[in-house]
Amino acid sequence: MQDAGHKGTIFEHIGGAEVIDRLVDLFYERMDTLAEAKDIRAIHAADLGPTKDVLKRYLCEWTGGPKLYSPEKGHPRLRQRHLHVAIGEAERDAWLVCMRGALEEVISDAEARAGLYENMAKLADWMRNQPGNPHDARGQAT
Template sequence: MTSAEIPAQPATPFEWMGGEPKVQALVDRFYDLMDIEPAYAELRTVHGTTLDDARQKLFWFLCGWLGGPALYEERFGHPRLRMRHMPFKIGIQERDQWVACMDQAMGETEVPADLRARLKESFFGTADWMRNAPGA
């Protein structure tokens, strides 16, 4: 196979995933799993009675974070993730449930394995940085 025959890797994770429809599918599956799986009960509790607002904001955020359109920033400015999450208890359990739920959603929405591994590592680092519960 010549270099001209080797398919080029997409320029961004957003493109690699398949754009907005795939990001939406990932976000929808993530919140659906959070809502139905007992393994994510503590994480679900942190989100209050409805997931609609969180679902929309995560979709907007992930589009930009993955290298697609900056939908979140266009609406709200800089994400300031840690500041915006301070009102919510985020400990080791919530971190681990968030990452596990997202990893399950990535698997079920067929995010390519190489990308899934890279994203899981990034998601863990961000989720760990978000911890704000004492001793957690």
């Protein structure tokens, strides 16, 4: 992901892997503690360690950092990988509450934070697989 306002990638601009690690840790901390995230937390394993590691590697690569996700996992195919989980508007919104809070705490640059959130919100909306999703089974707009 290129950083529109600066040279280089958003990964570099926000502070690299250290910031991604903190972002993911705070994201899951919110999932563990916020009442509105109770249902999406229940979807996850008790031990979030492996899940955190995967998200950290994915976000590093997604933001333009080192390719830590695809060499092991291949193409993300995020929607396909999450089809076993019912993701509707409530789950999307709870995920975004956790991510917005983590972004606000970790990313000091307001423009970078807003850009990341906007892209994550689009991705979270695309991940919905329950009635009301504007995408058909192929991920194409209907």
